[in-house]
Amino acid sequence: MNRPTRVASIGALALAGAILAVRIPSLDAQAADPQKVVDDAYAKFRNLREGKNADYIPALAKVDPNLFGIALVTTDGKVYTAGDLKTEVSIQSISKVFTMAQVIQEQGLDAIEKRIGVDATGARFNSIIAVEAVKTVVGTGAPEMNPLVNPGAISATSMVTGATADQVWTKIIGFHNDAAGRQLTVLQDVYKSESDTNQRNQAIGALMLAYGYIKDNWQQAVDLYTRQCSIGVNAKDLATMAGTLANAGKNPVTGKQVLDADKVPGVLAVMATAGLYDDSGKWLYHTGLPAKSGVGGGIIAVSPGKFGIAVVSPPLDDAGNSVRAQRAIADISNTLGGNPYAAGSKSGR
Numbered sequence: 001m002n003r004p005t006r007v008a009s010i011g012a013l014a015l016a017g018a019i020l021a022v023r024i025p026s027l028d029a030q031a032a033d034p035q036k037v038v039d040d041a042y043a044k045f046r047n048l049r050e051g052k053n054a055d056y057i058p059a060l061a062k063v064d065p066n067l068f069g070i071a072l073v074t075t076d077g078k079v080y081t082a083g084d085l086k087t088e089v090s091i092q093s094i095s096k097v098f099t100m101a102q103v104i105q106e107q108g109l110d111a112i113e114k115r116i117g118v119d120a121t122g123a124r125f126n127s128i129i130a131v132e133a134v135k136t137v138v139g140t141g142a143p144e145m146n147p148l149v150n151p152g153a154i155s156a157t158s159m160v161t162g163a164t165a166d167q168v169w170t171k172i173i174g175f176h177n178d179a180a181g182r183q184l185t186v187l188q189d190v191y192k193s194e195s196d197t198n199q200r201n202q203a204i205g206a207l208m209l210a211y212g213y214i215k216d217n218w219q220q221a222v223d224l225y226t227r228q229c230s231i232g233v234n235a236k237d238l239a240t241m242a243g244t245l246a247n248a249g250k251n252p253v254t255g256k257q258v259l260d261a262d263k264v265p266g267v268l269a270v271m272a273t274a275g276l277y278d279d280s281g282k283w284l285y286h287t288g289l290p291a292k293s294g295v296g297g298g299i300i301a302v303s304p305g306k307f308g309i310a311v312v313s314p315p316l317d318d319a320g321n322s323v324r325a326q327r328a329i330a331d332i333s334n335t336l337g338g339n340p341y342a343a344g345s346k347s348g349r
C-alpha cells in the first residue's frame, strides 16, 4: 500500500472507530426500553410472597414485608424506577462495600488484601468459627478472609483513619453520601436495636483484636460498623451507589468522582466473590453481576460500563438474600444484556 492510501485507510479506520464509540450508549439502543423492562419486572414480582424478614435484629422484623422498590441508574445518568422509592430501609451489609472502597481509596488495594484478604470464606457472614479457622497465604502470611463478611468488615471499618470516632464516622458517611448523591442519615431505631443485640459482632471484634487484624479499640470499630449498617437508603439511593461503581467510580447523576477508576475493578471482584454470602456462585452463574445484599432487604448489582441497579424488598431466603430483589434484578439485567460475561449471547446470560 503506498503512503497516501495507507494514511487514508488509517483515517477511515479512526473515523469508523469514532462513529462506533459515539454509537455505543450505556444501554444498547437495540435492547428493550429500560422503563418498560423495570415496570414489567415490578408487575411480575410484586405478588411474590416467598421469604421472611430478618428478625435477629428486632427492628428489621417490623419493616413492612410488602415494601418493593426498583431503581436502575445508567452510566449516562438516566434513572428508571418502579414501586416504592420513598421508604428507607437500613443499608446493612451493602455498607461493607463502600467502607471497603473507602479504605482502598485511602490506602490502596494492597491494604485490604494484606490485612483482611479477598477470598470467599464459605461460612456464614457472622461466623466465629471462620475467624478461628482462617487460613493464610503461603509465603506472605496474608489472611484469607473477606471484607464483605463481618470479621473482615469490622476490621475494614477499623482501618478508616481518624483521630476520633466522629472523624472516622464523618468519613464513612461522607463516602456513602457521595456515592448516593445525597445526604443520608442513620435510622436510629435500627441502630439502637442492633446495638442492643450485637453481642456476636462484639465477640468478633474482640477476637479480631486478639488476632491482630484490628489494631486497637475494637469497641469503636464495632459501634461504627453498627452505625454504618443502620444508614437509611431507598432503592434510588442504592441504585445510584451501584451506578457509581458501574461508571468507573464517578457518580453518574452528580458527576462527582467518588472512587478512583483504577480501584473499582478490585471492589467489584470482591463483590463478585462474596456479595451474596454462600449463594454468590449461583448468583454469578445466573447474572454475571458483582452484587451485594443486606439483611434490610436491599440488593445492589453492577453492570460495569452500563448501569447500577437496586431493589429493596425485605423478605429474605435461607441464605439471607432478598427473594424479590434477586428475581427482579436477574430478570431486568438479563433482558437488558447486563451480564458482562454474555457478550454475543442472545439469551442475556
Ligand code: DON
Pocket: 092, 093, 094, 125, 126, 148, 149, 150, 194, 201, 226, 229, 293, 294, 295, 296
Ligand atoms: O452484622 C450484622 O448482623 C448486620 N449489621 C449486617 C448483616 C448483613 O446484612 C449481612 N451481610 N453480610
